[in-house]
Amino acid sequence: MALTGRAGLLGLLGVLVVAVIPRHLLTLAVVDGALAVGIVVDLTRAGRVRDLVIQRGGSQSTRLGEPTTVTLDVVNTGRRRVRGRLRDAWPPSAGSRPDRHALELPPGARRRLETVLVPTRRGDRRPSAVTVRSIGPLGLAARQGRHQAAWSVRVLPPFTSRRFLPERLARLRLLDGLVTANVRGQGTEFDSLREYVVGDDVRSIDWRATARRQDVVVRTWRPERDRRIVLVLDTGRTSAARVGDIPRLDSALDAALLLAALAARAGDRVDLLAVDRVQRASVEGASRTEVLPRLVQAMAPLESVLVESDARRLVVEVLRRARRRCLVVLFTSLDRAAVEEGLLPVLPSLTSRHLVVLAAVSDPRLAELARGRGDAAAVYDASAAEQARAETRWVTAELRRRGVEVVTAPPTEFAPAVADAYLELKAAGRL
């Protein structure tokens, strides 16, 4: 049950009545007795919340920051009118507006209530209970009850780096020879034979074929297709750190999506693995058209876990799913302790069979600190930043020495930098 403001107001007005009318105690008893009777009448005459049937509907997924609408269909199966308020409670990060609705339902009636969600966090958002306050005919008291109506809205990663895709696709088409003539050096896979035109590299003339025909024939090459790319996301403690207010993990997801979109267009197969101490997400063998939706679905509920990642586990998982040589893109950080203790000892088993790219977001704040001059505090900041950069340099050198490609960029340029690294590898025929 619940009281209304009207009950409280009448209680306060009762003060005047009691003060003015003689035989004050009797008046007080009459006033409060009447109020109590009114409240009891309201409680018994209010429509039953239990008799409502609530059904959810509407959207089940949206991108982070994009509004989406979920609905509540409320049916009154009781014999009395339900008048009052309804609260559809969602977690704060679901950004539900409005979360309170006015409700006016005659017996048997059905209403649809719409709530707009503007999620502020990635992942699955589930509503809490639906609470209904059904006010009695006198407006003094209300019945209140709750309904559980399960629903789930998956908030997908925003994929803000989509805007870099057209330019990268153009460069990919350039590589593919769809726009310009195939020239040797862009790919190693034999494509076809065609007649020599002025300007072709004489080294690509196929003399055997030329001898068979009466014309000079050149071989054409195209970049490799059907290569496998394994995107590995480290969801351990280092991925929780925020660089420019974006967690490393979210930057990595964005970059992974851009790379996957590009690779799918380039005809490569993309797998995903998210791992810290255990495997958190996995996408394997998705076809080119469905790889992006599947990746997005798999990535949506990923969250950083505050544990040290198990590099051995990571390597084992990658080796288990990739028998043929493939490109392994490792999204992690260049944290010296984590890399030195975790990754470096187990890296050889990975680099011996696969091409490994390590992509890490660099922190622009370090450069900002390193420029600090003028007073002692700023110079100490600068020296600590220099120290951190020296460690990063050391880690980068160690990784490169072991044959790992290292890509680092600040968060704003991270996704295109990773995509460019992929395009360069493809252009160089190293996949």
Place this chain on the structure above:
Amino acid sequence: MSAPAAGLDAQQRAVDTLTPKSTPKSTPKSTPRSTLPASPGSTSRSTSPTVADLWRAARGPLAAAAALLIVATLVALVNSRRTAGALDPTATDPSGARALAQLLRDRGVVVDRIETVEGGTANAGADVTIFVPLPDRLPPAAYGSLATSPGDLVVVNPDIGVLSVLAPAARPDGSAPEGARQPACALPVAVTAGVADVGGSTYQPKPGVTGAVGCYAAGGAGSLLAMPRSTGGTVTVLGSPTALTNASLDRLGNAALALGLLGAKARVLWLVPPAGAAVAAGSHDRTVTELLPAWVRPALLQLLIGVGLIALWRARRLGPVVAESLPVVVRAAEAVEGRARLYRVAGARDRAAEALRSGARSRLIDSLGLPPDASPAAVTEAVTGRVRRPSAAVDDLLYGPPPHDDAALVRLADALDALDEEVRRQ
């Protein structure tokens, strides 16, 4: 992704089939499903407790509360015979005097417990002992009627105000420690009792008073003073109640003394005013509450009720607070900033300078095109080849000793910047 229209149609059908009394559970599950996974069932289930649920949840605690109440009532009933109260003829606690009252009754003395003077002394006659164990509890108005009532009077530990009315011939003298004491006087009661626990306040007859006997003196004044009254009979003032209490009655000559004092007449009027009687009847100043108009109290009560209703209105939430586990917020540069502060607090100029120098060296090595593991001499030589500076100065700047204070560290950072800039420009 919106709910497909088919799902909504099914939902409408589900609603149509609902009879008014059917429960939510009987609704067919017609969830509008999209192609996405994890589509939960969307028909509601009421989670508010029903009356039956409430009863089921509450009956355990209610039973416990009822059992507690029953036990408490039984204990109270058993204990109701034992009343407490200093020198009360019905009190059985150590400071009470039920034992004494019982002894008196055994000797054929009528013991009447009265609470007000008006209620008992008026038509008592002269063959009576009025016992006033707690004179300060009496309203001052009662002293007058006590003073004029006939019979014997026994007063325990009176102060000067009480004394001046009830025993005007006596005056307080001081106090003596309580303890077993010889009577050391000729008063028959005291002589019969012998050694008894007396002490407390001591009293003396005023100069010129005859017939007063002081007993149990601890040097000078006595703790028991008996003297004749103007209305006939005697008034006895006792300095402490110890000898009369349940706790001490069986010690030494206490019982004999008490019986001698109270059992002389056929009847004892035992005056035990309730606590607070003196204040209630005594102060004739009207308090603030009495001065208020009659409507104020009911209006205040009503105000309380009104505010209570408003509090209930505001306090009832529309459903519980929704909890959400939040992500960790750690800035990546936090460790670096922490290390900088540690350097500063520890005054680690050597490490700070080395970090700055190695950063500058690696930038120089980059811009001069040297191998990453170039020796100090090679770096110095390459730098002096570019800039017009003495080799010793460059060597000191890049590989010199750590600065001796923070100002020197700041200067070192600026000097490294300047060198780097100069090399770049050349």
